[in-house]
Amino acid sequence: MDQSAITVRYAKAFFATAKEKDLLITLKLDIELVLAVCNTSKDFILLLESPIVKTSKKAELITSIFKGKIHELTLKFLMLIAANKREEHIPGICRNFLTLTRKDQNIKSAVITTATEINKATIAKIELLMAKELDAKIELSSNLDPTIIGGLVLRIDDKQYDASVATQLKKIKQELLETELK
Numbered sequence: 068m069d070q071s072a073i074t075v076r077y078a079k080a081f082f083a084t085a086k087e088k089d090l091l092i093t094l095k096l097d098i099e100l101v102l103a104v105c106n107t108s109k110d111f112i113l114l115l116e117s118p119i120v121k122t123s124k125k126a127e128l129i130t131s132i133f134k135g136k137i138h139e140l141t142l143k144f145l146m147l148i149a150a151n152k153r154e155e156h157i158p159g160i161c162r163n164f165l166t167l168t169r170k171d172q173n174i175k176s177a178v179i180t181t182a183t184e185i186n187k188a189t190i191a192k193i194e195l196l197m198a199k200e201l202d203a204k205i206e207l208s209s210n211l212d213p214t215i216i217g218g219l220v221l222r223i224d225d226k227q228y229d230a231s232v233a234t235q236l237k238k239i240k241q242e243l244l245e246t247e248l249k
Contacts, residue, residue: 078163
């Protein structure tokens with residue numbers, strides 16, 4: 068079976084259960100924690116992907132890592148994934164679950180990239196303006212990239228608005244090259 072089909076199927080099932088039991092917010096926080104562990108611990112990912120470690124040992128280790136830190140339902144879900152020998156798909160399942168949750172709660176993810184650091188008050192203003200404009204809750208994070216020289220690059224879900232000085236300079240250079248060729 069296709070990896071993306073597996074991750075989507077498990078994520079949809081867990082999302083439906085979370086909605087049904089009215090635990091979406093709690094389970095979203097749990098899944099964010101699991102995904103954070105996946106993103107920060109190479110050893111955890113190696114454990115999940117290892118064909119040598121028995122499924123029972125993986126389940127035991129997952130339980131020892133997360134017991135008491137996540138809701139019992141989330142832990143049972145992770146055990147189900149392990150029992151079905153799909154543990155290497157846990158990061159993808161988590162990402163798909165969070166995507167479904169964001170859609171359900173009308174939350175849009177945005178990343179603003181600038182050449183210099185932006186203060187928190189400015190980020191809050193940008194978040195507020197975007198929330199009004201898009202009629203959605205915004206999860207805004209910021210990145211630093213000195214190579215854009217100035218301006219900003221704003222990425223909202225799968226759309227990108229590039230108002231960086233570096234891009235403007237590239238456009239001017241391209242226009243000059245085209246006029247020179249004519």
